[in-house]
Amino acid sequence: xxLWVDKHRPNxxxxxxxxxxLSLHLKKLCASGDFPHMLVFGPPGxxxxxxxxxxxxxxxxxxxxxxxxxxxxxxxxxxxxLELNIVSSxxxxxxxxxxVGMYDRVVVQDLLKEVAQTQQVDAxxxxxxxxxxxxxxxxxxxxxxxGLRRTMEKYMGNLRIIMCCNTTSKIIGPIQSRCLLVRIGAxxxxxxxKVLHKVIKKEHCGPLPESLxxxxxxxxxxxxxxxxxxxxxxxxxxxxxxxxxxxxxxxxEDFIRQVxxxxxxxxxxxxxxxxxxxxxxxxxxxxDPATILKTLAKELIEKVDGDEIKMKFAQEAAFYExxxxxxxxxxxxxxxxxxxxxxxxxxHVMSMDM
Amino acid sequence: MSFFAxxxxxxxxxxxxxxxxxxxxxxxxxxxxxxxxxxxxxxQEQTVAVLKKTMESQNLPHxxxxxxxxxxxxxxxxxxxxxxxxxxxxxxxVLELNASDERGIQVIREKVKNFARSTVxxxxxxxxxxxxxxxxxxxxxxxxxxxxxALRRTMETYSKLTxxxxxCNYVTxxxxxxxxxxxxxxxxxxxxxxxxxxxxxxxxxxxVKISPEAVLNLIRVSEGDLRKAIMxxxxxxxxxxxxxxxxxxxxxxxxxxxxxxxxxxxxxxxxTKDYKKIATEVQNVVADGxxxxxxxxxxxxxxLKNDALNxxxxxxxxxxxxxxxxxxxxxxxxxxxxLNMMTRVSVxxx
Numbered sequence: 001x002x003l004w005v006d007k008h009r010p011n012x013x014x015x016x017x018x019x020x021x022l023s024l025h026l027k028k029l030c031a032s033g034d035f036p037h038m039l040v041f042g043p044p045g046x047x048x049x050x051x052x053x054x055x056x057x058x059x060x061x062x063x064x065x066x067x068x069x070x071x072x073x074x075x076x077x078x079x080x081x082l083e084l085n086i087v088s089s090x091x092x093x094x095x096x097x098x099x100v101g102m103y104d105r106v107v108v109q110d111l112l113k114e115v116a117q118t119q120q121v122d123a124x125x126x127x128x129x130x131x132x133x134x135x136x137x138x139x140x141x142x143x144x145x146x147g148l149r150r151t152m153e154k155y156m157g158n159l160r161i162i163m164c165c166n167t168t169s170k171i172i173g174p175i176q177s178r179c180l181l182v183r184i185g186a187x188x189x190x191x192x193x194k195v196l197h198k199v200i201k202k203e204h205c206g207p208l209p210e211s212l213x214x215x216x217x218x219x220x221x222x223x224x225x226x227x228x229x230x231x232x233x234x235x236x237x238x239x240x241x242x243x244x245x246x247x248x249x250x251x252x253e254d255f256i257r258q259v260x261x262x263x264x265x266x267x268x269x270x271x272x273x274x275x276x277x278x279x280x281x282x283x284x285x286x287x288d289p290a291t292i293l294k295t296l297a298k299e300l301i302e303k304v305d306g307d308e309i310k311m312k313f314a315q316e317a318a319f320y321e322x323x324x325x326x327x328x329x330x331x332x333x334x335x336x337x338x339x340x341x342x343x344x345x346x347x348h349v350m351s352m353d354m
Numbered sequence: 355m356s357f358f359a360x361x362x363x364x365x366x367x368x369x370x371x372x373x374x375x376x377x378x379x380x381x382x383x384x385x386x387x388x389x390x391x392x393x394x395x396x397x398q399e400q401t402v403a404v405l406k407k408t409m410e411s412q413n414l415p416h417x418x419x420x421x422x423x424x425x426x427x428x429x430x431x432x433x434x435x436x437x438x439x440x441x442x443x444x445x446x447x448v449l450e451l452n453a454s455d456e457r458g459i460q461v462i463r464e465k466v467k468n469f470a471r472s473t474v475x476x477x478x479x480x481x482x483x484x485x486x487x488x489x490x491x492x493x494x495x496x497x498x499x500x501x502x503x504a505l506r507r508t509m510e511t512y513s514k515l516t517x518x519x520x521x522c523n524y525v526t527x528x529x530x531x532x533x534x535x536x537x538x539x540x541x542x543x544x545x546x547x548x549x550x551x552x553x554x555x556x557x558x559x560x561x562v563k564i565s566p567e568a569v570l571n572l573i574r575v576s577e578g579d580l581r582k583a584i585m586x587x588x589x590x591x592x593x594x595x596x597x598x599x600x601x602x603x604x605x606x607x608x609x610x611x612x613x614x615x616x617x618x619x620x621x622x623x624x625x626t627k628d629y630k631k632i633a634t635e636v637q638n639v640v641a642d643g644x645x646x647x648x649x650x651x652x653x654x655x656x657x658l659k660n661d662a663l664n665x666x667x668x669x670x671x672x673x674x675x676x677x678x679x680x681x682x683x684x685x686x687x688x689x690x691x692x693l694n695m696m697t698r699v700s701v702x703x704x
Contacts, residue, residue: 025593032592036382036585042643077458146496150452156382168610169647169682174423174523177582178384180589181610185642222641294687301633310629311697318694322686 042184045223116155421541424579543578
């Protein structure tokens with residue numbers, strides 16, 4: 001019983017629902033026999049991985065879907081053992097080197113070189129090269145990225161790299177100049193609606209009211225995966241669909257909304273204490289602190305009135321989010337953000353009263 | 355030797371030959387058109403002239419090449435090595451280490467030192483090759499400063515037998531004691547005319563149809579980085595197929611430049627103080643997958659040409675841009691940073 005997201009994932013380039021001119025280009029690229037290194041980027045839920053899988057299938061045929069998972073052990077120069085899961089088929093490997101944190105350079109050096117130095121012996125084989133897919137390439141350390149540079153050039157005959165990331169801001173220039181950049185934008189709201197209807201049709205579960213589809217699409221923030229997951233939850237909750245059915249929200253989102261209310265209700269040290277408890281609760285439930293901060297800021301900005309205060313909140317959010325990334329312990333920065341917001345808000349309210 | 359050579363030609367079937375041509379066709383153009391000799395290197399006249407002079411005197415100093423990516427640093431040293439040693443000797447006389455090799459202090463102490471201290475004979479066979487070896491340390495700026503310090507004495511002690519060539523993007527990341535032991539050569543971004551010549555040559559050889567405006571656009575988006583330009587050209591030609599002509603749009607698409615209309619919209623937002631408008635605009639930019647760094651650099655380009663702002667405003671906006679670039683480099687969230695930048699700029703620009 002697979003989730004709808006996986007069940008209805010298109011598995012070749014023709015079946016993709018949007019960005020059809022991009023699909024056409026990719027198809028031509030695969031057909032030409034040559035294939036550059038690729039850097040696929042776009043926001044989450046826009047179909048990056050789906051496209052990568054489709055490209056692999058286009059290149060190597062159905063064989064690329066027979067995958068197995070191995071665990072490989074790498075050893076750092078300081079004799080530390082690192083374990084990393086590798087998904088592989090006969091034609092390609094998928095790794096997520098950022099799993100091993102700061103030791104990702106070792107993985108990149110060892111694994112890629114090993115693949116790169118193995119030549120295809122069979123001259124009649126479809127392709128002379130193997131593809132390595134690197135997920136979350138934007139989390140690679142600079143060292144690891146530097147390690148890729150010459151490998152990408154030197155072993156171009158045996159190896160092609162497809163990198164998958166959310167943003168190119170953190171990919172160093174030399175890597176970008178060695179890759180074909182493929183931007184995958186998020187689907188627009190009408191495109192998401194179309195896909196939702198398609199999924200419902202395939203699942204044979206009754207008509208989906210247009211207004212509900214639209215609401216789900218808008219709520220998902222142009223994230224297709226999220227939209228389909230929301231649709232499935234909605235189906236579990238209430239079937240057949242109703243026009244004005246409530247779209248289920250995540251528990252933690254509701255909780256963050258409560259935090260937001262607490263902040264705006266009163267601004268005092270005691271209140272900050274309460275918020276601290278709530279924030280700890282969120283962190284203990286393994287919600288990414290950056291996500292907490294971002295969602296909280298979004299809720300706050302929605303709630304308050306006046307462009308000036310909204311802007312101020314946005315600026316503070318950006319400032320503390322940056323701190324959060326560079327810092328070590330999340331709670332300090334979350335609390336600092338809350339305290340700052342309280343002070344800004346209080347001043348704002350007081351100036352309004354005057 | 356001739357025995358082996360003969361057997362290969364006799365035994366080599368047509369299939370092997372076909373495979374070889376297929377491999378050649380698959381070879382990326384950046385490798386295929388890498389300059390083979392010193393004369394092929396374009397745009398870096400001064401460096402090439404100096405290096406040629408030193409080659410004649412059979413005495414090479416330690417070298418330090420620095421400059422932005424894609425300006426021909428690695429190509430130059432490889433071409434130089436080939437010119438000095440010829441194709442047979444290059445394997446045994448040159449050690450190339452780059453960031454993809456382990457290059458901690460251990461490697462410097464063992465591998466580099468051992469290679470550095472082995473002596474070589476003056477003449478082998480007929481070719482007259484100089485009595486020293488070359489160690490190329492590519493991407494030297496990613497070496498730790500410990501590893502760099504370990505090189506200091508090695509470089510001096512074995513300078514009779516070995517020449518070092520350090521290659522890096524940022525000369526500031528090379529520790530001073532190393533830098534002062536080398537002859538420094540700066541590689542400038544390629545001039546437009548040179549890039550154009552080179553690209554047109556490749557287009558002719560590869561039989562690529564491309565409009566003249568697209569070539570200009572290609573040069574503009576690659577910002578003096580010839581490797582980037584050639585890479586884009588090859589990708590573009592693969593994308594559009596053999597017969598179609600490469601247009602300006604295809605180049606813009608591949609290079610990942612943000613469309614001008616998007617930048618226009620963002621710039622227009624500065625004038626309003628409407629939060630909602632700014633927020634939706636930013637949301638769209640992020641959802642379309644444009645990289646915030648790219649948006650920032652393009653906005654920055656616009657900023658200079660914007661006549662509606664006075665110098666003071668421009669200076670303040672530039673400061674905001676600087677903050678954002680730092681934050682992005684640290685890995686901050688793109689959407690929040692864009693929002694922050696836009697709202698702060700709108701205060702100055704209104």
